Amino acid sequence: MMxxxxxxxxxxxxxxxxxxxxYQLGTARQKVMATQSALDAAKTVEQAAQxxxxxxxxxxxxxxxxxxxxxxxxxxxxxxxxxxxxARVALIExxxxxxxxxxxxxxxxxxxxxxxxxxxxVGELTMKTEFSRVAxxxxxxxxxxxxxxxxxxxxxxxxxxxxxxxFVVRPLSHR
Numbered sequence: 001m002m003x004x005x006x007x008x009x010x011x012x013x014x015x016x017x018x019x020x021x022x023y024q025l026g027t028a029r030q031k032v033m034a035t036q037s038a039l040d041a042a043k044t045v046e047q048a049a050q051x052x053x054x055x056x057x058x059x060x061x062x063x064x065x066x067x068x069x070x071x072x073x074x075x076x077x078x079x080x081x082x083x084x085x086x087a088r089v090a091l092i093e094x095x096x097x098x099x100x101x102x103x104x105x106x107x108x109x110x111x112x113x114x115x116x117x118x119x120x121x122v123g124e125l126t127m128k129t130e131f132s133r134v135a136x137x138x139x140x141x142x143x144x145x146x147x148x149x150x151x152x153x154x155x156x157x158x159x160x161x162x163x164x165x166x167f168v169v170r171p172l173s174h175r
Contacts, residue, residue, distance in 0.1 A: 014094075021091040025105060028084040035077040042066075042073040 049066035052058035089099045097103070 017094045018091070021087065021094045022105070025084070025087040025091050026107070028080065028087040029107060031080045032077070032084050035073065035080045039070070039073040039077050042070040046070040 046063075046066040046069070049058055049063045053060070053063045088103070088105070091105070092099055092101055092103050095103075
């Protein structure tokens with residue numbers, strides 16, 4: 001029984017690590033998009049300041065300030081690109097692959113198209129189903145209930161990870 005607990009714990013840790021790194025990569029990607037947008041805006045402001053300066057409507061400090069903002073935005077973009085690369089490598093390593101492997105990861109959708117009834121995660125639904133199937137609700141044996149719950153949590157975490165991967169990989173195949 002202790003070996004089973006260790007086995008479930010190891011699987012839960014792997015599932016957690018992969019899922020955590022997947023969401024860290026998603027966060028890093030969003031930051032890259034935000035900093036790219038900020039750089040585009042800063043370049044537009046710099047171009048406008050340059051045009052106003054060329055027409056005698058802006059001062060040199062205004063132009064320099066716009067150039068400084070553009071340079072800072074470019075620096076922020078490069079930093080966020082580095083963070084995205086680090087997050088990608090961390091995800092690949094948590095899966096157990098070499099960092100040199102090219103992995104194409106889909107972006108998460110902004111809003112789910114699922115209806116309100118399916119708002120529960122795959123893991124929660126699996127846990128509820130597995131727990132009710134193995135241990136009837138009227139079970140009076142607490143140790144049996146704990147064993148079933150522990151086994152169900154490991155299974156639910158694994159199914160949740162598979163659900164995430166299927167949900168993420170499916171949009172890639174439709175592109």
